């Protein structure tokens with residue numbers, strides 16, 4: 189048959205229109221994914237703990253399969269429970285699913301719409317992401333290795349001085365997950381937060397005790413992860429409530445107050461940096477470099493929020509402030525959580541720990557600390573870290589995405605505006621993918637001949653774990669996070685015999701149960717609650733090396749123009 193160009197064009201249009209009509213008809217007709225039956229208006233709100241949904245989401249995943257849906261007072265939540273479902277929607281169809289959920293209270297009110305992790309897929313997010321990538325991408329993140337090395341040496345010294353303080357003193361966790369200053373958790377938190385502060389502001393956290401700054405950072409992080417949890421505020425689910433007058437909308441004043449509280453702290457850090465930059469005393473953090481570049485473009489003074497409308501899209505002051513906050517928040521709590529879980533899981537599995545020490549002794553020995561070039565030669569340690577991340581992902585439900593359009597998956601409708609969650613916890617507990625999933629078995633990742641591979645690359649189907657999320661919103665800090673986990677955990681194994689507290693009467697080891705959800709905190713980031721551990725150097729020789737290394741590091745700080753450690 190000889191078809192003319194005109195006929196072809198008409199045929200294409202007819203097919204296209206028919207396709208669109210069929211698609212929209214299908215969209216309207218398709219059922220929602222299965223899920224538990226709820227009650228009118230409030231849906232499934234009272235069927236699980238909204239501050240800790242992942243255990244119930246696992247049960248529903250086991251019952252309903254790769255996709256289910258729940259309704260939280262009108263907020264439709266679609267949960268993806270297999271790597272195939274999450275890959276298909278969040279990676280292959282990432283054009284539709286690259287917005288993050290923007291909770292009204294946490295994003296509009298507390299963050300004045302400037303917090304990156306809650307931004308929709310928008311021009312503003314792209315501007316922020318590009319800038320963040322400029323310091324966290326594979327190349328630039330390597331420049332932080334020197335700081336990771338030095339801060340890690342300080343951490344070893346702090347743990348040496350800590351000894352068994354947290355066992356002897358029997359500390360109690362404060363409100364909002366507040367960690368006592370002399371507990372070993374604070375030492376790890378100082379490491380991760382100091383690294384982020386140097387990256388962003390060019391200033392260290394050089395003190396743990398009498399340093400309210402460090403603890404306030406964590407209080408604010410805990411606050412934002414709690415206020416932003418889906419289901420925390422009804423107004424997040426029912427946009428109509430946003431029209432209520434102030435008197436009937438107590439969350440409004442609450443959210444604004446939290447914004448002021450945040451700005452008192454983060455806004456001051458920003459303005460101090462700006463003043464230092466204007467006085468010519470600025471250091472080399474992201475904020476100062478950005479202000480310098482902006483000033484060179486003739487925009488020294490750019491108050492307000494958002495970015496300029498021109499092609500350059502310069503960030504205004506408030507957007508810079510919150511970009512700095514996003515990096516510090518995203519990089520501090522997550523990385524320290526991984527360390528707390530690693531220590532807990534290793535102590536709970538003494539044979540695994542013993543083997544890690546044997547490997548360390550054979551590969552590194554006692555005359556030097558492990559370093560970056562040892563990565564490929566410590567496959568058992570690598571396997572232990574990966575297994576930790578599988579068994580205790582710091583964000584078991586990732587950060588919720590959002591559907592920007594109606595979509596169909598496996599015959600089910602995903603309505604526009606739905607919250608879409610990649611259920612990392614259910615994927616990690618899938619017995620087909622990981623036989624005997626609740627057991628801590630590093631051997632599943634043990635590969636003595638393979639290259640050191642953290643599986644965070646683009647091959648989403650065959651990843652070892654999913655802790656960094658999916659698609660265009662994939663964790664920006666993965667390179668830095670992986671490097672920190674390796675250097676901190678390898679040196680911890682190398683330097684110390686760490687041990688749990690034991691019952692004075694029975695001599696039995698006292699450790700929180702890793703299988704009990706109450707061992708972990710609520711909220712977006714799920715970290716072990718504080719537990720005591722003692723740190724003993726493996727011999728006097730190790731202790732001397734740690735002390736000498738700490739003294740050397742003080743000279744490094746001085747030559748880099750950074751604050752020395754105060755203890």
Ligand code: HEM
Nearest residue numbers: 305518519522523582586587656657658661663664665669
């Ligand atoms: C073990 C440590 C870490 C874990 C488990 C983790 C996990 C995640 C997850 C699940 C997401 C959301 C991904 C998605 O939406 O699908 C995310 C986003 C992000 N992470 Fe990480 N992260 C870690 C460390 C870091 C570090 C060290 C940094 C910074 C230095 C960082 C910076 C970010 C940023 C800026 C985002 C937001 C990306 C966006 O909104 O586009 N993360 N992370």
